[in-house]
Amino acid sequence: MKIRVILTLLALSAFQILFGNANPELRVNIDDSQIRPSQDGPVVTYAEVLKRATPSVVAVYTSRIVTERSGGRQPVPEIFRQFGFPVPDNAPGGEAPRERREQIGVGSGVIISTDGYIITNHHVVQGMRGREADEIRVQLSDGSEYEAELIGSDEKTDVAVLKIEAEDELPAITLADSDKLRVGDVVFAIGNPLDVGLTATQGIVSATGRNSYGILGPGAYEDFIQTDAAINLGNSGGALIDAWGRLIGINTAIVSRSGGSIGIGFAIPLNMALNVAQNLINSGEVPRGMLGLFPANLDRDMADAFGLETTQGALVNQVQPDSPAERAGIEHGDIIMKIDDIEIVSAPQLRLEVSQMLPGSKVMVTLIRQGKTMKLPVTLGSLNGMAYNSGEDSNYIRGVLFEAIDDEMRENYAIPDEIEGVFVADVEGDSPFAGKLEQRMVILEINGETVEQPGDIEGLLEEGMNRLYIWGAGQKRFIVLKL
Numbered sequence: 001m002k003i004r005v006i007l008t009l010l011a012l013s014a015f016q017i018l019f020g021n022a023n024p025e026l027r028v029n030i031d032d033s034q035i036r037p038s039q040d041g042p043v044v045t046y047a048e049v050l051k052r053a054t055p056s057v058v059a060v061y062t063s064r065i066v067t068e069r070s071g072g073r074q075p076v077p078e079i080f081r082q083f084g085f086p087v088p089d090n091a092p093g094g095e096a097p098r099e100r101r102e103q104i105g106v107g108s109g110v111i112i113s114t115d116g117y118i119i120t121n122h123h124v125v126q127g128m129r130g131r132e133a134d135e136i137r138v139q140l141s142d143g144s145e146y147e148a149e150l151i152g153s154d155e156k157t158d159v160a161v162l163k164i165e166a167e168d169e170l171p172a173i174t175l176a177d178s179d180k181l182r183v184g185d186v187v188f189a190i191g192n193p194l195d196v197g198l199t200a201t202q203g204i205v206s207a208t209g210r211n212s213y214g215i216l217g218p219g220a221y222e223d224f225i226q227t228d229a230a231i232n233l234g235n236s237g238g239a240l241i242d243a244w245g246r247l248i249g250i251n252t253a254i255v256s257r258s259g260g261s262i263g264i265g266f267a268i269p270l271n272m273a274l275n276v277a278q279n280l281i282n283s284g285e286v287p288r289g290m291l292g293l294f295p296a297n298l299d300r301d302m303a304d305a306f307g308l309e310t311t312q313g314a315l316v317n318q319v320q321p322d323s324p325a326e327r328a329g330i331e332h333g334d335i336i337m338k339i340d341d342i343e344i345v346s347a348p349q350l351r352l353e354v355s356q357m358l359p360g361s362k363v364m365v366t367l368i369r370q371g372k373t374m375k376l377p378v379t380l381g382s383l384n385g386m387a388y389n390s391g392e393d394s395n396y397i398r399g400v401l402f403e404a405i406d407d408e409m410r411e412n413y414a415i416p417d418e419i420e421g422v423f424v425a426d427v428e429g430d431s432p433f434a435g436k437l438e439q440r441m442v443i444l445e446i447n448g449e450t451v452e453q454p455g456d457i458e459g460l461l462e463e464g465m466n467r468l469y470i471w472g473a474g475q476k477r478f479i480v481l482k483l
Helices: 002-022 047-056 078-082 270-283 300-305 324-328 347-355 407-413 456-460
Strands: 057-068 098-111 117-120 135-139 145-147 149-154 159-163 186-191 199-210 224-227 239-242 247-254 265-269 293-296 314-319 335-339 362-369 372-379 400-404 422-427 442-446 465-472 475-482
Touching (some): 224 247, 247 270
Antiparallel strands (some): 057 098, 135 145, 186 199, 186 239, 247 265, 362 372, 422 442, 442 465
């Protein structure tokens, strides 16, 4: 993990050297030493720790502008005016519409630099229930408010960066190395729960590396710190700090049946959040490395079938045609055990580790093939814009593998003889269609036209809304695909 942090810092330094002042410098204060036990006696208060850290945590409010007309009367269709028709009696005549600000969301954020950069969650700045925000305001612990600029937002990691302009330097929090966290470390969650004001709660690190819950949705990158420090609605985007007052994570989600904290909270590790933030500041997007394969976890039966003593590693189910993995010689049935010196224990971890590396990076993949350990050098591609369709790139169907239906497929997947179409063989978790298209689905029609071969799909899809007639789980139904 330490090597990964060093490589990330080197990559960021190289970026600054190449582009000079083209991008703003992110001035942060980092203390990467590990928490050490004290022999001076029991700690009975953390007041001074919280006094230092709390001013760096802010409340984030999102609003939209709502247009109103007096008297509740309906607006006049413009066509009436253009063609000289009589204006209806209920029209407001020439009265100008009034605008008001309607709050749609509340959350938290953390000041990471003295010149006003703030990390928060993507879902905080997008407002509640997916409604776009027209205005984002930030309130500091001293009560001062600023209108914030959205620098960038990454849905895949739920990280967003805001920027505020203040006359004086802002109270930036000290950053720690989240890779050095240990289960049992004391932590505090600071935020604005339920908009009651800045609040601190205490707990411990309950677990690290939580990545199998699908909290952020299909294709997301999860590597959560789990904590029992109370996190509630409004804490999203706030700080998870250690016992020295250093930022170690961004509070993001909870598991709860009631909507309130039951002691299972999740935070994005700071190293991951800071990497995303730096990329958003520099370029407005997050470049991600790509191997070009579909990995799967190993269960005990699968490990036994491959002659393995452990279920650790990522099984390669499918290698994408003309991908970095295929060009390097990786094959289906390989079990990936390491990327450089990073041990791979699961398929989600493989996706996460590769996504944190820059496109064009050269890595060494250690894998097991038919009982033999091999090392293959791979030059990572770019996940952004990656597309393929049965061996060919497509601007429409990114990350979806289609295959023609044959007799063996019908037998293996119980596809009735009367079902004719194109089989969805696999859907990459990063595909924008992962929430719509599912593995083992058969596409029968697109926009009323019969689909016969994988090559038909791109020609039948149109920009905008598309109507797909599909067969899956023994039933035919329509789904809508928006391009």
